[in-house]
Amino acid sequence: MSELEIDxxxxxxxxxxxxxxPSPSGYTDKIARxxxxxxxxxGIEYELTRRGAIRSRLPGREEQPARAIISHVDTLGAQVSYIKDNGRLSLAPIxxxxxxxxxxxxxTLFTEHGSYRGSILPLKASGHVYNKEIDTQPVAWSQVELRIDAPVHNDIDAAAIGVASVSMDSLGIAVGDFVAIDPCPEFLGNGFIVSRHLDDKGGVAAMFAVLKALKESGAELPVDTLFLFSIxxxxxxxxxxxxxxxxxxxxxxxxxxVAPGQNSKETGVTIGMADMTGPFDYHLTTKLIHLAKSRQIPFQRDVFRYYRSDAASAIEGGADVRTALVTFGIDASHGYERVHENALFSVARLLKAYALSAVEIERDAEPSGDLEGFTDQPTEPAEAGE
Incomplete structure (x- = not known):
């Protein structure tokens, strides 16, 4: 492996x-650690915010205009919304x-007293009891409940089966407790990876691989580059x-x-051109496309209609920053997700190329100025054959 190859x-x-x-949003201390x-x-310095977001900065020849690459360590999950009389727990999604x-x-249910294992089940979970009703009940969070693997029963059931009833209070279970969903990962020999929570732990892993390559090679970056992990x-x-x-x-x-009507693939890099909050920055996105072409990194473009990322929250938070989106195509996102490792390797190669690339818009070193050095977008008619 050469010095700058991705491991x-x-x-x-x-x-x-x-x-x-486990790292559902709001319960991310362990993964931040x-x-x-x-x-x-x-051997990379970092700083940790109050709530656990992480900033690591690789110094460059110049401090500005600084760059950032960001992924998120938090995942989907749930919280206890109500404790039922029968010992089951209603849930609200995270x-x-x-x-x-x-x-x-x-x-896994996390409480102040410790954690408990359990299963999320539909309210009508047994065909031997509900017959065909198990196939006709609605799909909604109000139609599922958490069954914890502990001897929790209502008083009548406890007396009938001779098991001592255990109260939720004694177990320390309370409304608002966090629930982490098992990922059930499989790394297959053909390169496919199937798991929950590939969004966005695949991106986090790719960023760590880039950090490792840059640090071990001793490559000099043109400008300070921050690697950020949001929570x-x-x-x-x-x-x-x-x-x-x-x-x-x-x-x-x-x-x-990845789905019918989308241009994303489970291989190569998918560069987002826009999401539900609008187009990404033209110049930064074009730069990434040119880098992919020049490095022969397989890529495709896509527009996401019902999707947002860390880029949206940065802009909405008031940051005057150019944003772009680099993705690894996932089938069944926010469900039982699948990606091919080729996509993760390709993303890492593109991020490394971006971190090492020269600054093209020098004016970005200052937050504002006059027209000198300001960018241009092409508006001239294309000539035939171009």
Missing amino acids: ETYLRETLRTLLTI WCCEELERL GHWSARFAEGARC SEEVGVGASSILTHDVASMVAVDNGA
């Missing part, structure tokens, strides 16, 4: 480790995902408070939705 084994194993760490410890192991994908999931992207907050004022451009790394 594919490291990327794969980092992803495997990340998937084992792991990321900081890994940065220390790689992030936007369908109860259809919650049905049958194994999970609340799935609930819409994301990068709103993690950016520093010197950052002029930011590339978000996230999943790209």
